[in-house]
Amino acid sequence: MSEPEGVPGASGEHGVSEERQVPRAGGGDGRDFLVVEDLHAGYGAVRVLHGVSLRVGEGEICAILGPNGAGKTTLLRALCGMVRGHGSVRLAGTPLSGRAPDAVARRGVAHVPEGRGTFVPLTVEENLRLGAYARRDRAGIQADLDRVYGHFPVLKERVKQAAGSLSGGEQQMLAIGRALMSRPRLLLLDEPSLGLAPMVTRELFGIVRSINQEERTTVVVVEQNAHLALDIAAQAHVLESGRIVLSGSADEIKADEQVAQSYLGYRI
Numbered sequence: 001m002s003e004p005e006g007v008p009g010a011s012g013e014h015g016v017s018e019e020r021q022v023p024r025a026g027g028g029d030g031r032d033f034l035v036v037e038d039l040h041a042g043y044g045a046v047r048v049l050h051g052v053s054l055r056v057g058e059g060e061i062c063a064i065l066g067p068n069g070a071g072k073t074t075l076l077r078a079l080c081g082m083v084r085g086h087g088s089v090r091l092a093g094t095p096l097s098g099r100a101p102d103a104v105a106r107r108g109v110a111h112v113p114e115g116r117g118t119f120v121p122l123t124v125e126e127n128l129r130l131g132a133y134a135r136r137d138r139a140g141i142q143a144d145l146d147r148v149y150g151h152f153p154v155l156k157e158r159v160k161q162a163a164g165s166l167s168g169g170e171q172q173m174l175a176i177g178r179a180l181m182s183r184p185r186l187l188l189l190d191e192p193s194l195g196l197a198p199m200v201t202r203e204l205f206g207i208v209r210s211i212n213q214e215e216r217t218t219v220v221v222v223e224q225n226a227h228l229a230l231d232i233a234a235q236a237h238v239l240e241s242g243r244i245v246l247s248g249s250a251d252e253i254k255a256d257e258q259v260a261q262s263y264l265g266y267r268i
């Protein structure tokens with residue numbers, strides 16, 4: 001686990017290793033699928049991210065944790081082009097920074113926003129087909145619908161039902177299913193557990209893990225439920241006031257619960 005220099009708590013007062021693990025360009029750790037370097041972003045005059053750097057390996061799940069207002073949603077928005085920023089974002093070596101959301105999506109990034117964003121008057125299947133709007137391969141789309149129904153059998157039982165009449169958990173599944181319809185290489189999930197009962201959340205995280213394992217989809221998940229996120233993630237980063245203040249393997253962060261807790265402000 002490591003803490004960047006110049007941030008509160010970085011002095012080792014929590015008893016963590018002094019080893020620095022701030023990601024570097026060209027580092028040989030194999031985490032070079034998504035490479036974010038010195039990313040700054042915000043909304044007009046409001047600066048939110050102040051130099052975020054992180055690396056995610058292909059097929060890995062990476063968790064972003066942090067208190068409310070830390071900039072987690074803004075980070076995902078900056079990765080998918082919804083928020084403009086300075087700095088470098090590369091996916092499999094291709095620069096994404098400065099590109100519009102549709103261009104980022106065409107390069108394989110799917111974003112499931114906070115609050116899900118399903119189209120409530122449309123049916124389950126219409127919502128899923130919208131996820132494939134940029135595709136013309138009808139046979140492939142049908143195969144992917146079947147693949148999504150394989151991950152989320154409950155959606156198959158509700159194909160003709162309006163999205164607005166689904167339960168919260170089902171709507172979250174629909175939002176993830178819709179993202180999968182674009183066959184993403186990188187899936188960005190913003191607070192998938194928001195408002196869901198613990199049992200539903202556990203089921204959802206189990207499905208995210210099987211999508212990751214079966215399809216090798218790389219996942220960056222922002223999550224308040226740090227415990228669950230750390231169970232499925234390989235790596236985790238804690239964001240505080242727009243800066244990464246703690247990075248490490250999920251196991252390291254879980255093992256040093258007190259440190260993580262001091263940043264998060266709640267138990268993991």
Ligand SMILES: Nc1ncnc2c1ncn2[C@@H]1O[C@H](COP(=O)(O)OP(=O)(O)OP(=O)(O)O)[C@@H](O)[C@H]1O
Binds near residue numbers: 046048069070073075
């Ligand atoms: N559209 C916006 N315009 C101006 N400021 C914004 C906008 N969206 C977010 N902010 C500000 O950016 C900061 C970071 O917000 P963000 O939503 O990224 O945090 P977060 O870590 O996702 O928080 P939460 O855990 O509550 O979802 C906050 O201070 C917020 O007020």
Ligand SMILES: [Mg+2]
Binds near residue numbers: 072073074114191
């Ligand atoms: Mg948020």
